[in-house]
Structures are given as C-alpha cells and as structure tokens.
Amino acid sequence: MKIYTDTGKKDTRSGFGAGLTELGKTNENVVALCADLTGSLKMDAFKENHPQRFFQVGIAEANMMGMAAGLTIGGKIPFTGTFANFSTGRVYDQIRQSIAYSGKNVKICASHAGVTLGEDGATHQILEDIGLMKMLPSMTVINTCDYNQTKAATIALADHNGPVYLRFGRPKVANFTPENGPFTIGKAVELQEGTDVTIIATGHLVWEALEACKTLQEQGISAGVINIHTIKPLDAAAILKSVAITGCVVTAEEHNYLGGLGESVSRILAENNPVPQEFVATKDTFGESGTPDQLMDKYGLNAAAIVKAATKVVARK
Amino acid sequence: MADITQLEAFVTQVRRDIVRQVHKVNSGHPGGSLGCAEFLVALYQQVLKRKEGFNMDGDQEDIFFLSNGHISPVFYSVLARSGYFPVEELNTFRLLNSRLQGHPTTHEGLPGIRIASGSLGQGISVAIGAAAAKKLNNDKHLVYALCGDGELQEGQNWEAIMYGAGNKVDNLIVAVDLNGQQIDGSTDTVLPLGNVKGKFEAFGWEVVTIEKGNDIQAILEGMETAKTKTGQGKPICVLLQTVMGNGVDFMMHTHAWHGKAPNDEQLASALAQNPETLGDY
Numbered sequence: 001m002k003i004y005t006d007t008g009k010k011d012t013r014s015g016f017g018a019g020l021t022e023l024g025k026t027n028e029n030v031v032a033l034c035a036d037l038t039g040s041l042k043m044d045a046f047k048e049n050h051p052q053r054f055f056q057v058g059i060a061e062a063n064m065m066g067m068a069a070g071l072t073i074g075g076k077i078p079f080t081g082t083f084a085n086f087s088t089g090r091v092y093d094q095i096r097q098s099i100a101y102s103g104k105n106v107k108i109c110a111s112h113a114g115v116t117l118g119e120d121g122a123t124h125q126i127l128e129d130i131g132l133m134k135m136l137p138s139m140t141v142i143n144t145c146d147y148n149q150t151k152a153a154t155i156a157l158a159d160h161n162g163p164v165y166l167r168f169g170r171p172k173v174a175n176f177t178p179e180n181g182p183f184t185i186g187k188a189v190e191l192q193e194g195t196d197v198t199i200i201a202t203g204h205l206v207w208e209a210l211e212a213c214k215t216l217q218e219q220g221i222s223a224g225v226i227n228i229h230t231i232k233p234l235d236a237a238a239i240l241k242s243v244a245i246t247g248c249v250v251t252a253e254e255h256n257y258l259g260g261l262g263e264s265v266s267r268i269l270a271e272n273n274p275v276p277q278e279f280v281a282t283k284d285t286f287g288e289s290g291t292p293d294q295l296m297d298k299y300g301l302n303a304a305a306i307v308k309a310a311t312k313v314v315a316r317k
Numbered sequence: 318m319a320d321i322t323q324l325e326a327f328v329t330q331v332r333r334d335i336v337r338q339v340h341k342v343n344s345g346h347p348g349g350s351l352g353c354a355e356f357l358v359a360l361y362q363q364v365l366k367r368k369e370g371f372n373m374d375g376d377q378e379d380i381f382f383l384s385n386g387h388i389s390p391v392f393y394s395v396l397a398r399s400g401y402f403p404v405e406e407l408n409t410f411r412l413l414n415s416r417l418q419g420h421p422t423t424h425e426g427l428p429g430i431r432i433a434s435g436s437l438g439q440g441i442s443v444a445i446g447a448a449a450a451k452k453l454n455n456d457k458h459l460v461y462a463l464c465g466d467g468e469l470q471e472g473q474n475w476e477a478i479m480y481g482a483g484n485k486v487d488n489l490i491v492a493v494d495l496n497g498q499q500i501d502g503s504t505d506t507v508l509p510l511g512n513v514k515g516k517f518e519a520f521g522w523e524v525v526t527i528e529k530g531n532d533i534q535a536i537l538e539g540m541e542t543a544k545t546k547t548g549q550g551k552p553i554c555v556l557l558q559t560v561m562g563n564g565v566d567f568m569m570h571t572h573a574w575h576g577k578a579p580n581d582e583q584l585a586s587a588l589a590q591n592p593e594t595l596g597d598y
Contacts, residue, residue, distance in 0.1 A: 031453070052453065058483075060476035063442045067480070070382075070446020073431050074454055075374050078446075093436050094473070098443055102423050102433045 001217060002192055004176045004210050010147035012168035012204075013111040017042025018147075019154025020079060020109075024050050027077065027158050033068055034081045035061045040170075041081035041111050061086045065094035069104040077158055078106050084113035084167055085126040088133060099163050100136040107157045108133075112170045113143075114254035115282070115299055116204060116292040125287035131259020133165040134232045140185060141232040143167040143253070143261075145206035147175040149229060152183035160185055167203065169254075171292040174207040177227075188235035190242065194224030197310045198242040198249050202228045202261050205252035205280065205301060212306035223310055231261050236268045243269065248313045249277040252306050254296075257281035276316040278309035324533045326594040327358050327398065332564045333597060334394035336587040338410040339578040345411060345419070348574035349465060350391035352496050352531070352559040356463070357391055359536040361399040364544075366458060371401055371428035379458045380447060382432055384440020385465035385494065386420040387576070393417050397598075401429035404598045438471025440464050441491055445481055445552075448489040459547060463492045467499030470508050475520075481552040482521030490543050492555040495530070498572035517554040530559035565590060 023030045024046045032046050033055040047054040057064040061082055068078035080087065087110035088095070099106045110129065117125045134141045140162060144150040150168045157164050164185075177189075191206070192213050201209035206227045216223045224242045228235070243249060249269065251262035257279040269275055282299050296302045331354045339345035360381060361367070368378040383392050390410065397404045402416070409415035416425040420435030432443050444462035451458060468474065481489060493513065501507050510516075517524050523546045527539035536557070543553045561575070562568030565587040568579075579587055 055449065055484075057480060058476075060480065062439075062473040063445075063476035063480055066439050066442020066473065066477065067446035067449065069432060070443040070448070071450045073374060073380070073443075073447045074376070074450025074456070076450050076453065094439055094442075097433050097436045098439050104432075 006174035006176050008175055009172040010175045011172045012144055012147055012150040014042050015147035015150030016109055016154050016168055019151040021045040022155060023158050029075055029077045030158055031071055031076045032079045033057055033064050035059055035064050037082050043081050061091045062094050065091045066098050068106040069098040072104045079109050081109050084110035084129045085124055088129040100139050105161055107164050109166045111168055113167045115287040115295040116169050116171045118292050119289050121289040122286040127256045127282050130231055130255050140164040142230050143203040144229050145203055145227055146177050148179050149177045152181055156183040169204055173204055186230045186233045188238035189227040191227050192225040195222040195245055197314050198224045198246045200226045200228055200265055201252040204254050208303040209252055209306055211303035215307050216310055221314055234264050239268055240272055243273055243275055248275050248317050250309045250313055252280035254301055255281055258284055276313050278313040280305050280309050321533050324358055324362055328354050329591045330595040331394045332591040333588055334407055335390040336579055336584055338390045338407055340584045342411040343578045345390055346387040346576045348561040348568055349388040351563050351565060352561045353388055353494055354391050355531050355533050356536055356557055357395040359533055361395050364540045377456055380460055382440045382444045382462040384434055384462055385468050386434030389421050392421060396429035407598045437468040438473040441474055441477040444489055445477055445486050448486050451488055460489050466493055466495045467504055469510055478520045485550045486552045487548050487550050490553045492557050494559055495556050496559045496561040498561045500575050502572055514556055522554045523551040524554045526556045528558050530557035531563045
C-alpha cells in the first residue's frame, strides 16, 4: 500500500486562488469575475495584480455569467467566482444558453460546495451541483480533492478550450497530492491498487478514502482507491480496469447520490461490467448547520462510512 | 452608402423573407420581426462598421447581439442579405438539420451569430462582456444589442443595466423595441413597464428616443445621435418605438401575430403589400 502524507491542512479554495494568481502572471487573456465574494474565493491577489482584468459584478450572478460569455468574444478566458450554489442553480439558464449551448470558453469556479460549508446551513450547501452541471452537453465537470490539485486544475483550465465547472470547498483539509503535480482533465488517478473492492472518490472524500483503505487493510480487505477529479468526461477505462480485478465498487462524494459521481459510475458499470456498488453520498436530503466534521459524520461522508460501505459491498459479491 | 430609397426597398424584401419563412414551416414569430425590419436593415447596411466575412471575436469591427432571439426571421434575412450566408438558406428556416434554428444559435456555426438567444433577458449582459473585452483589447469599435420591451420584465436585465452604468460601459448601445406587445397581450395588461426612459435614466444611462422606429431616416438620425454620446462615461439606451407587424396591414397594432404564421391566403396578401425588390430566395 502506498503511503500518502498530509503536508499540512489547507483549503481547496486557496488552491484555486493560487492557481488564478499564477495564471494572471502567465496568461494575459485570463480575466476574472466575482459576485461580491472576492475574499471567500481567494481572488484578492488576482484583483490586486490585475485590476483591469478583474470584474466585480456585485450580487448579480446572472449578469456575471452573461458577461463571462461576452468576454470570450474578443478572446478572453473568463474565470467566474462565487459559491457553488450561486454558480449553478441560481444561474442554470444563463449557463445553459449563453455558455454551454453557445460553446463559450468560460470557467465556472465554485467554492463552498457541499455540507462542509458548515454553519451557514442548507441555503448555501448545494448538494445537487454536480448533477446540474454534468447534464449540460459540452460541460466539463471537475471536483478537486486538495489544495495542490485545485491549484493544478485551475492552471490547466486555461489551456482547455470549452466550458468547465470547477468545484472546490471551504474547509481546510489534508494536502497530499504532489505540489505542482500534473493535471490532465479527464484522466483518473489511481492512488491505491486493490484486489477486493474499488473505492472511487471525488473531492474531499478522496482523503477519506485513503484513510478508509488503511482501516480496511487491517480488516483483511484490499481496497483500490481511484481519485476521480474529472466527473465528466469520466475515465471509464481506469474504473473498468480496477473493477475487473475487484468485482465491486464504493463511490464516495460530498453530493446527493441522485445525479452525482455514483450514478455516472453506475452507468459505466451497467454498460460494461455490472457489479455491486454502494454509495457514500447524501441520500436525497438537504444539509443543515454544524461544523464540517459534524456534518460529514452525520451525513455519512467520512472514512468510517466508506469502511462500512466497502465491507457491505464485498459481502454482496 | 445606400440611400433611403434603397434601404426601404431592402426592408420590403426583408418583409417578404419574414412572412415566407414562417409560412413555410407554419411557425415562428412574424410580428416582432416585421417591427424591427427597418432597424436591423439600417443597422447592418449603414450603422455598423463591419469587416468582410465573419469571425467570432469581431476584432476591430462593431458587433451586434440580438437578445430577443424569437425575431430570428428578420435577423436571418438581414444577415443573409448582408452577405453572411447564402440567401437560399432562408429556405431551411426551422427545418431539421438546418443552421437556421427556431432561435439563433452559434451551435450550428451560422455566420453572423455570436451568442444563442431565445431564453430572454440575457443579451445585455453578454453585450457588456463583449464591450469589456473590446476595451481590454483597445478596440475602439462599438457593441450594439437589441432587446424587446416585454423582455425587460426579466430581472437579469436590471442587473446588467445597473452594472453598465456603475462601470461606465460607454462603448455600448442597447436598443429596446418598444412595441408595447407581448404574447399574452399588451405590456400594460401583462406587466406594466412603467416609464422605461425614466428607469434607464435613473439607473444612469443616456437615453435616445426614436419615436418613428419604423422610419429609416429617423432610425439613422437617432443612431447617429446615439453614437455621438458614446465614450462619455455612460452606456446608451435607444428607445425604438415600433409597430409590431409593421408593413403587413392585418398584422399591425396587435399581439395576435407575435408567434403565429400566416395561412396561404394571408401570405398572398402580405406579399401583395410588399412587392419583390431584391429577388426572393
């Protein structure tokens, strides 16, 4: 089993901010728009360094999405920044028509996704955004797992032509992927090889999957772990390769099991290799106020929940 | 530069194109299309500083966005007859596998279209973004947009209108087709718009009113006035007072032809009122 080390807890949104700061220096076509959440999205440095290329739009997300689409006409690469809730559900039709259907090169960057937003509660904790975005034709959907990967993904987006939804979060979590590591959109990362069960995780649940893997090994279960940072297009080959060995799957995500990564994996399995699957995800519910750790525990979104699901799915084989 | 008579003849042909397109597929929106025929002809034949051909970025040329995408018949006719794609292609309006979708889209690669529109209220935002890109690119050309009056009921417009004034987007001219009609009836009966001029001015826009919005000369003069007001720290709104269905007597002054196609007899009457000038497609 490979050893992964947490080099110090950091928030994924700061990874986005760092990536955007670097892009500001290296790519003059990159512009950024923010709907009154510059500090929360860690866009301060970009704003400071490039005031002409930063657009403060106020609390007006629909206008922000339309403006972003317009900025591409003239060769700009717009990165929009607000919370995941206001990046998706609030502006679904603007994204659908002015960005996705119009084929515009807009990067929709969404922080505070999922229940780990914490105390603000369900009004702000969107658990449906992956589903909303993956249903849009032409939309690429990325959910990164730590600071380093979020920074790398942000930088990679500028070289990708087409609309992208980049999802990250608020809390400080383990930072364990390589600094300045490669990021290939659509390419899954196999973190652990296993023979008994394949754990397919995205976002904050990837570190939890690695923790679960250790516990499972102590119980005599060999678990593979795949980090799915790109939910669409989904790396079917990587999933099927592992599943061919293990014969069962646990998917893990900070999202509703309706419309999330788990359902995308189910489709791949149904079409190619139907095997038992368990879902670590919220089960068609809204969130609530609490600390991130409390919420991840209450809604079954941590290493303990993954261990339980893995044990169950292995028994179903 | 075309003279007024030539532009009026152009408009007559565009009217024929509009009613023929919607008649053939028994669907589409002739009312608003007819009401904006003079405006779009004036825009593409005289007002816009355009380059030959089409490139999406519109670098170093004026660009236009149609926000009220349902008036696609007039947009397609004017684009085709301004050289963006073959006039014969108007035959494919709303047909399967056509580039001329019910509402305009970039998705099928039709030259002249820079954004999909149809779901209302999004065009001013897009135009503001494009205007910002022009400023970043040090491109002194202007961005134009057209939206409907009923369309102003969509809240996104007012986000954009607030942004445009607050951020001095002064390379932008937004025309509002004030025909007073929408699908369910007059704007006054559906959701009164109140004082549109006063609203734009209160938000900080410069407003130019074209009272005769179906008169080529009045449109050209009004747009010239609008142009002189650009570059002075304010976005420009042109209130274009038009008659829905203009140029086809039985379609005028009513919302009934907003989204309804003429039958064979009605088509014959509409065409008789607008004799062929540039050649039918």
